[in-house]
Amino acid sequence: MSTLTARPLHQFELNTLSHVPDVYAWSALNDLPYGDDVVPVVDLESPDAVGLIGRACEEWGAFQITGHGIPLHLLDRVEAQTRRLFSLPTAQKLKAARGPGRLSGYGLANTSSFYSNIFWSEGFTIVGSPHDDARKLWPEDHEEHCCVMEEYNRLIKDLSGRLLRWMMLAMGLHDEDMDWAGLLSKADPVLQLNYYPVCPEPDRAIGIAHHTDSSFITILYQSSGESGLQLVHREDAAGPARWVTVPPRRGALVVNVGDLCEIVFNGRIRSVMHRAIVNRTQTRISVAFFCGPPPEFNVAPMEKLIGPNERPAYPAMSWPEFLSLKRKLYNKTLEYLRSPEQEAEDHKNTSETTNQ
Numbered sequence: 466m467s468t469l470t471a472r473p474l475h476q477f478e479l480n481t482l483s484h485v486p487d488v489y490a491w492s493a494l495n496d497l498p499y500g501d502d503v504v505p506v507v508d509l510e511s512p513d514a515v516g517l518i519g520r521a522c523e524e525w526g527a528f529q530i531t532g533h534g535i536p537l538h539l540l541d542r543v544e545a546q547t548r549r550l551f552s553l554p555t556a557q558k559l560k561a562a563r564g565p566g567r568l569s570g571y572g573l574a575n576t577s578s579f580y581s582n583i584f585w586s587e588g589f590t591i592v593g594s595p596h597d598d599a600r601k602l603w604p605e606d607h608e609e610h611c612c613v614m615e616e617y618n619r620l621i622k623d624l625s626g627r628l629l630r631w632m633m634l635a636m637g638l639h640d641e642d643m644d645w646a647g648l649l650s651k652a653d654p655v656l657q658l659n660y661y662p663v664c665p666e667p668d669r670a671i672g673i674a675h676h677t678d679s680s681f682i683t684i685l686y687q688s689s690g691e692s693g694l695q696l697v698h699r700e701d702a703a704g705p706a707r708w709v710t711v712p713p714r715r716g717a718l719v720v721n722v723g724d725l726c727e728i729v730f731n732g733r734i735r736s737v738m739h740r741a742i743v744n745r746t747q748t749r750i751s752v753a754f755f756c757g758p759p760p761e762f763n764v765a766p767m768e769k770l771i772g773p774n775e776r777p778a779y780p781a782m783s784w785p786e787f788l789s790l791k792r793k794l795y796n797k798t799l800e801y802l803r804s805p806e807q808e809a810e811d812h813k814n815t816s817e818t819t820n821q
């Protein structure tokens with residue numbers, strides 16, 4: 466396993482290939498059985514939205530939302546701008562390549578550096594303002610792109626604050642326990658545009674390998690047509706852990722619970738393992754909004770969720786500390802934080818501090 470570093474871009478133009486070259490071949494795609502259960506769909510205008518969200522978070526760590534107030538024509542424009550970006554010639558896209566140590570720009574998904582095989586996808590990350598990178602792609606003609614992305618960021622940030630507040634209420638907490646809107650207003654919005662070209666042998670490739678998002682929640686738009694997003698439904702009375710496909714639904718958005726919520730809610734809800742697969746017939750795009758905190762945020766379980774005489778299920782740390790741990794341990798991060806070894810380590814650190 467390596468740490469997150471920039472990696473060379475594709476050696477191939479994926480949409481021209483008639484077979485999957487070995488560096489793109491994945492063997493562990495069927496590690497779990499498939500389930501045909503359906504990820505809950507919550508209408509945010511429904512009177513029991515809070516309860517439905519709470520149940521979906523506890524059972525799935527994910528749900529689709531309708532009635533979210535983001536106009537369909539804006540979603541269409543976001544999709545059109547995303548397709549326009551990825552259909553630029555490779556040389557042009559490389560002008561906005563994600564440089565070493567930078568999060569924003571064009572390249573493979575960052576997490577691809579954990580694997581020796583390459584993802585069948587391209588990514589473009591927008592952190593904060595879209596202007597700098599868009600100017601590199603379209604020196605004369607980036608106004609429309611920036612306008613659309615900024616408007617989307619504004620509405621989706623607002624929506625994420627509402628959703629987090631409802632999740633908190635569903636967990637029996639109250640408005641005074643966390644000012645989500647205030648907290649999120651201090652963070653840079655992060656948008657990840659994903660592009661999955663058609664693939665001649667979809668069973669041999671992966672769009673983005675399984676992972677959890679680090680954010681509080683991720684709000685994902687996926688293009689209609691072929692589905693690609695799959696998530697792990699944990700073992701329950703109905704069966705063992707299984708892959709479940711989240712079909713695109715016109716106008717709906719997918720909400721994924723991320724690692725930060727798992728920690729803040731002290732494990733009452735868990736982040737959802739998910740991946741994107743590819744298909745033979747339709748180019749797919751997705752746009753993920755990662756709802757994260759400002760750098761100074763203290764990542765720790767909320768006091769009220771820790772029972773009397775109970776230790777928090779996760780140790781406290783800063784957000785940059787969490788991200789650097791995640792860069793090292795990737796899918797093992799939360800398991801490590803919950804483990805007894807970590808508790809011992811945590812205890813040692815606390816006694817060192819108190820001994821000083």
Ligand SMILES: C=C1C[C@]23C[C@H]1CC[C@H]2[C@@]12CCC[C@@](C)(C(=O)O1)[C@H]2[C@@H]3C(=O)O
Nearest residue numbers: 575576590655657678679680755756757
């Ligand atoms: C709010 C977030 C979520 C982050 C970290 C932080 C800021 C940047 C986000 C992304 C965006 C691109 C994919 C990812 C994997 C990456 O490398 O940077 C994401 C990551 C995560 O989910 O871990």
Ligand SMILES: O=C(O)CCC(=O)C(=O)O
Nearest residue numbers: 657659693694741751753
């Ligand atoms: O394309 C998708 O459906 C998933 C994308 C994703 O998981 C991500 O960008 O983190």
Ligand SMILES: [Fe+2]
Nearest residue numbers: 676677678739
């Ligand atoms: Fe993701």
